[in-house]
Amino acid sequence: MVADLPGQLARTKRFRAGAPGNHAIAGGGRFVLYLRDDALWSYDVTEQRERRVGPASSYDGRGTTVLVVREHDLFLADLIAGTFDQLPVGNVDVARLDPSEKAIAFGRERALHLIDVDGRNERLLAEADGENVFWGRPEFTAWMSMGRGDGLWWSPDGQRLLATRVDESRVQVRYVSDPTDPGAEPKPFRYPAAGTANAEVRLFVFDLNGERREVQWDRERFEYVVRGLRSVERPVIAVQTRDQRCLQVLEIDPGSGATTLVREVTDPQFVAVPETVPQQTASGRLVWIERDETIDTYRLMIDDEAVTPPGLQVADVSCVSGETVTFTAQSDPTEVHMYVWDGDVRRLTDEPGVHNGLVADGTIVLDSRTPAGRRITVDGDELASVEEAPVLDLRVEFVSSGDRELRTAVFRPSWHEPGSSKLPVLLTPYAGPGQQLVQRYRSPFFLTSQWFAEHGFIVLTTDGRGTPGRGPAFDRATVGDILEPVLDDQIDALLAIAERYGDLDLDRVAIRGWSYGGYLAIAALLHRPDVFHAAISGAAVTDQRWYDSYWKERFLGQPDEQAEAYRRTSLLPYAANLSRPLLLIQGLADTNVWPGNAFRFTGALNALGRPHEFITLPGEGHAVKDPRTVENLLHRQLNFLRQSLPA
Known part of the structure; x- marks a missing residue:
């Protein structure tokens, strides 16, 4: 009998229950803060004692006083x-x-307010001067x-505040409706799809007395505000052009x-901006990550100096404390390790896995995910x-195959003797930009793959071209074509592993995916039915x-200028090609991949007489949350x- 992993995934919220996250070092290194199970917790480094601080959705503060937000209360x-x-x-x-x-400083009803920490002296800094204007929050493309x-x-001395003013008046309106309640009013949602108008973002510096000055830059050319940070002296921002090929700090x-x-950074494809850069050291030196084309490496930059060696792919900066920079990087794409730079580069972790953490004020926090589980020290x-x-x-084998050394995780049934019989194959990729799956730790995704394997499949997950961890040339190989290189790599890995092991039944191959992986699953059936015999797409x-401007235009450009690239990589033009079993799944409250994508496709299939199954999930967004x-x-x-697969 196969263990009840689906029930456990539901009960534990995919193993997020009890799991700490959003770590920070506070109080000059005495406290480590983190969120766990809808509450803020602190660990006293001196007393080596953990304490529940209180209920929380998010928090802010690095001293001994911490601001907590819980269900819109402070x-x-x-x-x-x-x-x-x-x-x-x-x-x-x-x-x-x-x-x-x-x-x-806080936002309420689209306006910006200020209040003393004792709860007194509330005053209005900026009101919402328009129906679609709001202060202090990121626009959709920024957070998505x-x-x-x-x-x-805030400025480090607390005397000034830098705030965004967002005007969404030009952004197209979509509507979120609940088909289970036809009498309910549809909710408008401003969604900037590829090729359409973005929100207008302006920045203002506020004094505590309410005086303000607008930040001046070439907003017509640099319409994206991609980063802001608390500077050691003056505020610093990073702005980017609509085509993402030029960025200015x-x-x-x-x-x-x-x-x-x-x-200023320019790139003929796009300038990538990891989530936590730029930053500054205490002396004001700029901390940045930049692509070095000559050695195909993402390198850590301190001002104009590259401080990391060729081949070490720097992923992100975890924190900056004084003149010490903590960052994550990869020399093996299946592992992520912690490093510090304080004049020299030192690696902090050795065990195979995915490591993250913080080094600040003499305290070191390491969050290590390994094949054996998770450990935080x-x-x-x-x-x-x-x-x-x-x-x-978990029974997983990591394989590199082909000329491109494609990394694949292979899952087998615990009861199956290799070579004794051929088993059907299930591919479970994401394979899109920005996310790796083939990494050496016990992830919920890997456990789900093992569950399918225990039910009689050999399961393969491959990170092909377009995924991070392998350097600029690899993760940018899909610029202009987000489909063909990715699908080719999935097939190449499948055939290489089948040749190596001999117990993969290539007459029974299915593919299952969500989001980009769901897109790839449908595309596999439409374009390569000779290889794939069934697909599940969520x-x-x-x-x-129909996808958002910043992300989609990065890889395909403007729809009016690159119409053929958009047509070639869309699925609707090829709906008539469906000849294999397909299961579609769509949350009806999804504001990332809108339900219209699924409805238009299923409508086209029905009009063409192409049988398929379609599951709708009322009330569910892009990530399914209801435990049942x-x-x-x-x-x-x-x-x-x-x-769907023959016996």
Whole structure:
């Protein structure tokens, strides 16, 4: 009997229950903060003691006072006194504590407000001067595709505030409706699809008395504000052109709003901006990650100096403390390790796996995910784990195949003797930009693949061209064509592994994926039915023009200028090619991949007389959250595969 992994995934929220996240070092290195199970926790490094601070959705603060946001209410936690007090402020959508711990800036009903930390002296900094204007929050493309989740930045001394003013008036409106409640009013949602108008983003510097100055830069050319940061002296922002081929790092004069160019980066394809750069050291040196074409490497830059060696692919900067930079990087694409630079580069982790962490104020936090599980240490002492152990043992083999050395994770049934019989094959890729799956740790995704394997499949997950971890040439190989290289790599890996092992039944090959992986699953059936015999697709983009501007234009350009690239990589033009069993799955409240993608595609298939199955999930967004649905959806997919592939 196969262990009940679907039930465990539902019960543990895909193993997020009990799992700490969003770590920060606070109080000069004395405290480590993290979120776990909808609450803020602190670990006292001196006393080696963990304490639940209070309920939380998010938090802000690096001193001994921490601002906590919980369901649009504000709380203030004193880590020394152990107090947790609610402030007389409600309906908050964003809030930031000033570094001097004297004031809080927050957004409410699209306006920007300021209040003292004792809950007194609330004042209005900026009102929403338009129906589609809001202050202090990122626009859709910023938090969805740029990795910028902020719209408020305090100066280090707490005397000034940098804030975004977003006007979505020009952005097209889509509507989210609930078909289970036809009397409910559809909710408007501003969604900037590829080739359409983006939100207008302006920046203002505020003094505590309410005086403000608008930040000046060439907004017509550089319409994207991709980053902002608390600078050691003056605020710093990174702005980017619509085609993403030029990025400027600008320093702001807070007294006038004028900007000075600090660094300009150009790229004939696009300038990639990892989520936590730029940053600055205490002396004001710029910390940046830049593509070096001559050695095909993403390198850590300190001002104009590349400080990491060729071949070490720098992924992101974890934190900057004083003159010490902590960052993650990859020399083996299946592993991520922690490094520090403090004049020299040193590696902090050795065990195969995916490691992250922080080094600040003399405290070292390491978050290590390995094949054996997860371990979090603070200065070498392991924090007690409250995560549930999987009910299923993971059996995975990592394989490199072909001229491109494609990394593949291979999962087999525990009961199957290799070579004794041929088994059907299930490909479970994501394979799109920005995400790796083939990494050496016990991920929920890997456990799900093992569950399918225990039901009689050999399961393969391949990271092909377009995925990160292999360097610029590899992850940019899909610019201009997000389909053909990716599909070719999946097939190449499948055939290479089948030749190597001999027990893969190539007459029974299915593919299963979600989001980009769901798109790839449909494309596999439409373009290569000679290889693929069934597919399961969740939340797939079927018309590339329907996805958001920043992400889609990065790889395909403007739809009006690159119409053929959009047509060639969309699925709707090829609906008539469907000749194999297909299961479509779509959440009806998805505002990332809109339900219209699935409805238009299923409509085209029906009009063409192409049989398929279609599961709709009312109330579900891009990620399915209802526990019963999470559990039963896996069983439904398993039944579909059993029915669709010949015995």
